[in-house]
Amino acid sequence: MSTPEIAPRRRFLAENPSVLWFLGCLALFTLGVTVLSEGFGLALISTSMVKILGMTLCLCLIAVAMDVVWGYCGILSLGHFAFFGLGGYAIGMWLMYARTQGIVVESLSATPIPPTDIEIEKAIASQIFGVVGSNELPWLWGFAHSLTLQLMMVVLVPGLLALVFGWLAFRSRVTGVYLSILTQAMTLALSLYLFQNDTGLRGNNGLSGLQNIPGLDHVPQSALSLWFFWASALALGLGYLVFAWLVSGKFGSVIRAIRDNEARVRFLGYDVESYKLMIFTLTAVVSAIAGALYYPQAGIINPAEIAPIASIYLAVWVAIGGRGRLYGAVIGAAVVSLASSWFTGGGAPNINLGFYTINWTDWWLVLLGLGFVAVTLFFPRGIGGLFDMIVRKP
Amino acid sequence: MRSIPSLARLAATVLALGILSVLRPVVALAQDGLQPILQEYQAEIAKPSRSTVEKVLSGLMAADRPGTAEFLLRWQDRGVYARPTDGLFFYAEEIGDALRLIDIDSGAAVAEVSSREVSQIRPNSGVRAVIAAALVPFELNAPDPARREAALDAIARSGDASQIDPLSQSIETETDPALKQRKERLLTLLTAQFASALPYRLAAIEGLAGDTSIEARSVLNQLTARVPGVGTALPTGANIANVLEVGTDISEVEAYDRLVSANLAPPRQSATDRRDVLAQHIVDGAVGGVPLHLLNTDAARARAYEALEAAGTVPPRAAEDEVARAVAAHVFYEVYTEPNPEVTAAAEDALSATSHTLGLYQTLDLVLDGLSLASIFFLAAIGLAITFGVMGVINMAHGEFIMMGAYTGYVVQLFVPDYTVSLIIALPLAFVVxxxxxxxxxxxxxxxxxxxxxxxxLATFGISIALQQLAKNIFGTQARPLTAPDWLSGALTLNDIVSISNIRVAIFVLALIFLALLLFILKRTRLGLEVRAVTQNPGMAASMGIDPDRINMLTFGLGSGIAGIAGVAIGLYAQVTSEMGANYIVQSFMTVVVGGVGNVWGTLAGASLIGFLQKGIEWFNPSNTLAAQTYMILFIILFIQFRPKGIVALKGRAAGD
Amino acid sequence: MTTLLEVSGVSVTFDGFRAINNLSIQVAEPELRAVIGPNGAGKTTFMDIVTGKTRPDEGRVIWGEKNVSLLGLSESQIARAGIGRKFQKPTVFEAQTVRENLAMALKARRGPFDVLLYRRSKTATARIAELAEEIGLSDALARRAGELSHGQKQWLEIGMLLAQDPRLLLVDEPAAGMTPAEREHTTDILKRAAETRAVVVIEHDMEFIRRLGCKVTVLHEGSVLAEGSLDHVTQNQQVIDVYLGR
Known part of the structure; x- marks a missing residue:
């Protein structure tokens, strides 16, 4: 069929035209938003809208990761949003530290005697942690001064957590619903941990002011928002490409087999646990990267973001978009999260029934919940499934 | 009522005075009544104040005339009047608008006057409290038990040495056994604190050993109270509790701080202070010869300061070796405030005996707490255990059924104002809904x-968010009350440490009832048999004429109905909000999973484990419930690693690998 | 002929029910062996123990020249050691194509990174074509396994078993749901496989076993009742009692 001389990348793209289609659409979308944006071109799209779109791209990326771990590998993880949040916290620590450092150094420079390093650190600590009644920098913040180290933390912390948790869970063969509940428990434990004031991450205040990038004070938000939008688009494109490559070919075949009958895969000689662990950890890391791009655009992160319900919403997006097809996850995340902000943001017109007015800010969740039940019952393949029916050649 | 005391009360106070006077020369009785003494203090009595009242009281006590107690009572109750014309004091009765004056000594009516002719004496609350304290010895023998009890309360609040004698004398004549016991206890406490005769005191302290009441413990704690001390040598004659070793018992920093606060050493200079001093001595962009821009390290600042020191512009500061030397030259110790070593030793012994008993009671209290938390988890989870365990269905909306039950209770209370009746209606109604x-x-x-x-x-999660939002739209976001009837609002109190609120007892009982009911339904009824049959082999059950559809429907209804009742119970002590169910759902899942799926006993075991564990962890770190929950969940995650099938696991092929 | 698998003194209990009772079986390489027995004799449980699905309460399971104990190994390690298994109920991956099913089973390194970087080679493609030919699914390579008939699924599973290239094949009721012609073909495949490796077949159909023409082990109540040629065991009075019932 194919000759070995042909490079694998071209063969992969040739066999998966949907990937090219997706990347093309993403590129067009990015270009369109850029041209229409305030910071660059026609100013038809406001800066806050660019931020929302950039954040949506990040949510699409984590949805793709969720689709790989759930739709392809069959692990309904209710913990991936926790990894997303951890990524946000990791980058948020640097953003907050470096920005506070700038402010502190400037205010201390007015004193006649220049401050020592310890004095600067103390001032930063009391700036950041005064709100939880502390003026010492917790050990957790040991790397917060360095962007490089903290970027490594974005990957390492969620990666290690996923590795350890996954190793424990898969090793003892916890599967199915049990595994979902276990991941949910992990998420709950993490968010409760973060909610505490004395654990070094400012309790329920979370980290804030993340939209101000240290050292880029002179750059207007309209431009910054575009930069992050581009970064998010790039991350989504790369993530999509990597995952599409991962789930095509023999590796994809094995993980889908694990989803359908993991015992049988074991008898074929595959070490199911290491495959699951690899997928779980890799998707966790990608989720964390998505989070690290999301929160500087959102500007604030707090433990409520990590609460178990967020991870369930993630599963809802993927289910609505259609499991087991990566573009389905993208569609689901984009449609539901944008619709959600349209309805709850007061964008949707209220419906007057005469005796009662349906106010969508109040009724959107009811609609979403029931709509989701309907999708599960009647369209188990989600929106992506409809897409398939139209596109699939007879 | 209190302003017109009965004859009997009067008699009793006189009797009390008599007892007080036993020790005094009998001549005192032959004196001229109370009025002359009162006249000695005319100004102080007519215009009483905190600063003068003590003087009046001690004068009255010293004179020890009959009727003193009666006078004090009336004075306190604003029942004493002064006649401006001659300065004499009278009691008075109101007759219409007029007042009938009564002579203090004879008790005879003297005159009827309008209220403008005399002035009522109105002691302020501070003065009244002092008078009341002085009255305590009299009141101890009052015929009304309530007054005796009030007197005992007063002594318990602020006891002193002078109360020991009247208290011990009043014990013999005490008729009420409960009060007698209380008097004896109080006497022991007072003796332990204030008695002058050492053997009595030691015996009393010994008697307090193992007594866990707050009063007894605070007495012992007072007796063993310590104050820190420091000096070049241990003081002689002081009751030294222990000598602190620097480095082990006390850090060098702390030790030096003590020296500083005892004015035995110069204060250590903080980095901020030094910076401020340096800032005052900037000369030509440098301090002590060190250029300003280099002063951003501690070492450079120290150099600059030393230069200033050498130049004599700033006072010398305590360097590290000086600190060490000063600390080494002093002894640090703790000294008892109680000077007598025998007393403190006895008190320490008694205290350690008490702490043993205390530990036992605290464990018991912890067990009760754990039990009540376990019953809440059990109630919240048992419905889930039925749907999840028996049918293998994950119901994420289970928490919302709990919420529905609680709101049902709230709505019932809107229509039925009697809390007991509404509760009786709400429980079955919540089940039905x-x-x-x-x-x-x-x-x-x-x-x-x-x-x-x-x-x-996922589908049930969709229902869960829809129901939650629906509840928010109907009932609003603020918490709604679900009030418990009065008979549920108290608490069962065993002693100062062990107590449990009635609601929690009721929830425990409710949990027991449900356990029994479910076991009965599953093991003894036709429905239970069919449920078990469908659980084990739906195909086979169907072929034997059991309709699995019907069974599934009923089982699910049963599980949900129990969640509704649990909702009413939980709503009684927690707040009813649209999110209340979500708070229980994860815990409930974990209860079921930890306990072992498909088994009522498993759920019980899971609920107990989680309940006790959470209380146990909270005990180690009482200030932080969040941390306790975090560690508990971590424990559960680890637990499931080692027992993936839960505590009560189904074994063999039935487990369905 | 050397001993490849030695099961000795193995017992296993489920909830008080002794499914395997002091069972001892030796399989040589190459060898073709049939295991028969009434329902509940422990035939499938025997396979479960060898493949690591069930842990025995006592006894030893020794494998290969190096006398490795299989009891400490996981299912996947046992499979990689060279034991392949075909289940009673055909279990192929229905959502995937026949080619994907075969490719997954094909002998190759099984680590996640090896698989991730795996590239189709000419030899592998040729081997898949060859196997498809043998199991009569050449035309169905691109079809989803779920669309196959029951018999075809059985073939596919046999093909996957052969693709693993194991030293020991454990085959549970390979001929169920097959036409007589297909059965004959199956017998041929098994016999051919047994020329170079050990093959253990569980089967109820005596005709099928007679055609295999190999040593037969009769299991009853979890232990070996008789062993020898088919004629030998069918004349054994105990075997007759067990099969006809007393």
Whole structure:
């Protein structure tokens, strides 16, 4: 069929035209938003809208990761949003530290005697942690001064957590619903941990002011928002490409087999646990990267973001978009999260029934919940499934 | 009522005075009544104040005339009047608008006057409190038990040495056994604190050993109270509790701080202070010859300061070796405030005996707390255990059924104001409402998803968010009250440490009832038999004429109905909000999973483990419930690693690997 | 002929029910062996123990020249050691194509990174074509396994078993749901496989076993009742009692 001389990348793209289609659409979308944006071109799209779109791209990326771990590998993880949040916290620590450092150094420079390093650190600590009644920098913040180290933390912390948790869970063969509940428990434990004031991450205040990038004070938000939008688009494109490559070919075949009958895969000689662990950890890391791009655009992160319900919403997006097809996850995340902000943001017109007015800010969740039940019952393949029916050649 | 005392009360106070006077020369009785003494203090009595009242009281006590107690009572109650014309004091009765003056000594009516002719004496509350304290010895023998008890309360609040004698004398004549016991206890406490005769005191202290009441413990703690001390040598004659070793018992920094606060050493200079001093001595952009821009390290600042020191512009500061030398030259110790070593030793012994008993009671209290938390978890989880365990269905909306039950209770209370009646109506009604909701959900949604358990999880989650928002739209976001009837609002108190609120007892009882009921339904009824049959082999059950559809529907209804009742119970002590169910759902799942799926006993075991564990962890770190929950969940995650099938696991092929 | 698998003194209990009772079986390489026995004799449980699905309460399971104990190994390690298994109920991956099913089973390194970087080679493609030919699914390579008939699924599973290239094949009721012609073909495949490796077949159909023409082990109540040629065991009075019932 194919000759070995042909490079694998071209063969992969040739066999998966949907990937090219997706990347093309993403590129067009990015270009369109850029041209229409305030910071660059026609100013038809406001800066806050660019931020929302950039954040949506990040949510699409984590949805793709969720689709790989759930739709392809069959692990309904209710913990991936926790990894997303951890990524946000990791980058948020640097953003907050470096920005506070700038402010502190400037205010201390007015004193006649220049401050020592310890004095600067103390001032930063009391700036950041005064709100939880502390003026010492917790050990957790040991790397917060360095962007490089903290970027490594974005990957390492969620990666290690996923590795350890996954190793424990898969090793003892916890599967199915049990595994979902276990991941949910992990998420709950993490968010409760973060909610505490004395654990070094400012309790329920979370980290804030993340939209101000240290050292880029002179750059207007309209431009910054575009930069992050581009970064998010790039991350989504790369993530999509990597995952599409991962789930095509023999590796994809094995993980889908694990989803359908993991015992049988074991008898074929595959070490199911290491495959699951690899997928779980890799998707966790990608989720964390998505989070690290999301929160500087959102500007604030707090433990409520990590609460178990967020991870369930993630599963809802993927289910609505259609499991087991990566573009389905993208569609689901984009449609539901944008619709959600349209309805709850007061964008949707209220419906007057005469005796009662349906106010969508109040009724959107009811609609979403029931709509989701309907999708599960009647369209188990989600929106992506409809897409398939139209596109699939007879 | 109190302003016109009965004759009997008068008699009793006189008697009390008599007892007081036993020790005094009998001549005192032959004196001229109370009025002359009162006249000695005319100004102080007519215009009483905190600063003068003590003087009046001690004068009255010294004179020890009959009727003193009666006078003090009336004075306190604003029942004493002064006649401006001659300065004499009278009691008075109101007759219409007029007042009938009564002579203090004879008790005879003297005159009727209008209220403008005399002035009522109105001691302020501070003065009244002092008078009341002085009255305590009299009151101890009052015929009314309530007054005796009030007197005992007063002594318990602020006891002193002078009360020992009247208290011990009043014990013999005490008729009420409970009061007698209390008097004896109080006497022991007073003796332990204030008695002048050492053997009595030691015996009393010994008697307090193992007594866990707050009063007894505070007495012992007072007796063993220590104050820190420091000096070049241990003081002689002081009752030294222990000598602190620097480095082990006390850090060098702390030790030096003590020296500083005892004015035995110069204060250590903080980095901020030094910076400020340096800032005052900037000369030509440098301090002590060190250029300003280099002063951003500690070492450079130290150099600059030393230069200033050498130049004599700033006072020398305590360097590190000086600190060490100063600390080494002093002894640090703790000294008892109680000077007598025998007393403190006895008190320490008694205290350690008490702390043993205390530990036992605290453990008991912890066990009760754990038990009540376990019953809450059990109630919240048992419905889930039925749907999840028996049917293999994950119901994420279970928490919302709990919420529905609680709101049902709230709505019932809107219509039925009597809390007891409304509770009796709410419990079955909540069952009916949530049973209906459960059956509807099973018929409409879950029935179609039996082969896809993970999707059941998601579909029921959809229902959960819809229900939650619906509740928010109907009832608003603020918490709604579900008030418990009075008979449930108290607490069962065993002693100062062990107590448990009635609601929690009721929840415990409710949990027991449900356990029994469920076991009965599952093990002894036709429905239970059919449920178990469908659980084990639906195909076989169907071929034997059992309708699995019907069984699934009923089982789901039962599980949901129990969630509704649990909701009423939980609503009674927690707040009813649209999110209350969500707070229980994860814990409930973990209870079921930890306990072992498909087994009522498993759920009980899971609830107990989680309840006790959470209370146990909270005990180690009482200030932080969040941390306790975090560690508990971590424990559960680890637990499931080692027992993936839960505590009560089904074994063999039935477990369905 | 050397001993490849030695099961000795193995017992296993489920909830008080002794499914395997002091069972001892030796399989040589190459060898073709049939295991028969009434329902509940422990035939499938025997396979479960060898493949690591069930842990025995006592006894030893020794494998290969190096006398490795299989009891400490996981299912996947046992499979990689060279034991392949075909289940009673055909279990192929229905959502995937026949080619994907075969490719997954094909002998190759099984680590996640090896698989991730795996590239189709000419030899592998040729081997898949060859196997498809042998199991009569050449035309169905691009079809989803779920669309196959029951018999075809059985073939596919046998093909996957052969693709693993194991030293020991454990085959549970390979001929169920097959036409007589297909059965004959199956017998041929098994016999050919047994020329170079050990093959253990569980089967109820005596005709099928007679055609295999190999040593037969009769299991009853979890232990070996008789062993020898088919004629030898069918004349054994105990075997007759067990099969006809007393």
């Amino acid at each position: 949530t049973f209906g909701a459960g059956v509807a959900m099973e018929r409409l949604v879950i029935r179609h998803l039996y082969t896809r358990p993970l999707e059941t999880l």
